[in-house]
Amino acid sequence: MEVLKIATAGSVDDGKSTLIGRLLYDTKSLTDDKLEAIERSSKQKGYDYLDFSLATDGLVAEREQGITIDVAHIYFSTNTRSYIIADTPGHVEYTRNMVTGASTSQAAIILIDARHGVIEQTYRHFFINNLLRIKDVIVAVNKMDLVDFSEGRYNEIKADFMKLVAKSDYEDQNITYIPVSALKGDNVVKKSNSMDWFTGETLLNHLERLDTHDIYNNGKMRFPVQYVIRPKTEEYHDFRSYAGKVYGGNLNVGDEVIVLPSATKTKIKEIYFNDKKYKSAARRSSISLTLENDVNVSRGDMIVKATELPKVEKQLSATVSWMSNKELAAGSKYILQHGIHKVLAKVNTINNKIETDFSGIEINVSSLKINDIASISLQLNKPIFFDSFKEHRTNGAFILIDPQTNNTVGAGFID
Secondary structure, three states, X not given: OEEEEEEEEOOOOOOHHHHHHHHHHHOOXXXXXXXXXXXXXXXXXXXXXXXOHHHHOOOHHHHHHOOOOOOEEEEEEOOOEEEEEEEOOOOHHHHHHHHHHHOOOOEEEEEEEOOOOOOHHHHHHHHHHHHOOOOEEEEEEEOHHHHOOOHHHHHHHHHHHHHHHOOOOOOOOEEEEEEOEOOOOEOOOEOOXXXXXXXXXXXXXXXXXXOHHHHOOOOOOEEEEEEEEOOOOOOOOOOOEEEEEXXXXXXXXXXXXXXXXXXXXXXXXXXXXXXXXXOEEOOOOEEEEEEOOOOOOOOOOEEEEOOOOOEEEEEEEEEEEEOOOOOEEOOOEEEEEEOOEEEEEEEEEEEEEEOOOOOOEEOOOOEEOOOOEEXXXXXXXXXXXXXXXXXXXXOOEEEEEOOOOOOEEEEEEEO
């Protein structure tokens, strides 16, 4: 079954937990004990409706304060596909959590309270979705029941958000607007009877119809070798294949390829999935392959098409989301992990800090604090083979690791 990963973002009291709970409830994805706990908690609080926050907010502090603090992953399924929702906090002080939750998502839901419209938090949520090149963004205008299901109010918010979209440099991004009432269930799973002026799909129907192949950005084919298969059995005495996942583009038998970093040229001989042979492998396929020549290939090497070479350099510029309480300063040294490769890296310069509300940049920055996003320049002790993050989400990303604590302190996106 296909899996769709979705990141959610919303400000305090936008109803994000209620929306996710409504999705779980209306798709009958809540266990009996969870449903009983929600009903019991709602009665104790004196509510005349079900409080779905218990279904999503896992920390005691989250339930007590009514806010989302950490990223929670929520799972549910329909008859056609499975979903993983990364429920991320919306506060500026949790920017790193938003980046973490959205980093592996293929689609995003941005909630807007119909009473308040587009606010500063909305700018930040949309900025992060653009930074991470999330192709499909659903703008859910929530709490429509509190504005009398007004079509005029919905159109005002949509027009304001479109002004925000005009600031984006991501031309291939798809924006979909859906008016909902998570509390009442309007346009979440079931079509609303109170908003017959809206002719679009419900939130779930839209998610069900998203093309999961189209969601991933097309790019140049990259095949990072995860494992070298050597059975050494009587039947497969000299067999050697290379296992991994195909990213960016398709791979075919007969394709002329280059193995990096050795720059050895060869051709694809066979493509296997389990014990079956195939003529081609689509992007996102996990396969093993054999090569026509007996070349030296190891875990961590990358196989690319001969006409689609990545950059191989020891210097790079990147946007980094800083995630550590220990500040980043020019001259600091870290371990940069790109795929499974680890190299030593020095921060040459902090070029500028980027404001997450699209208001511009701040120059002459001497250090970065937790949750800051900035442009930096790095010097590596040996080259890596990479692409721009805008062209290739997988091969254009890295993390920075503190060599003293072994903690991940930054997430980077190569320019």
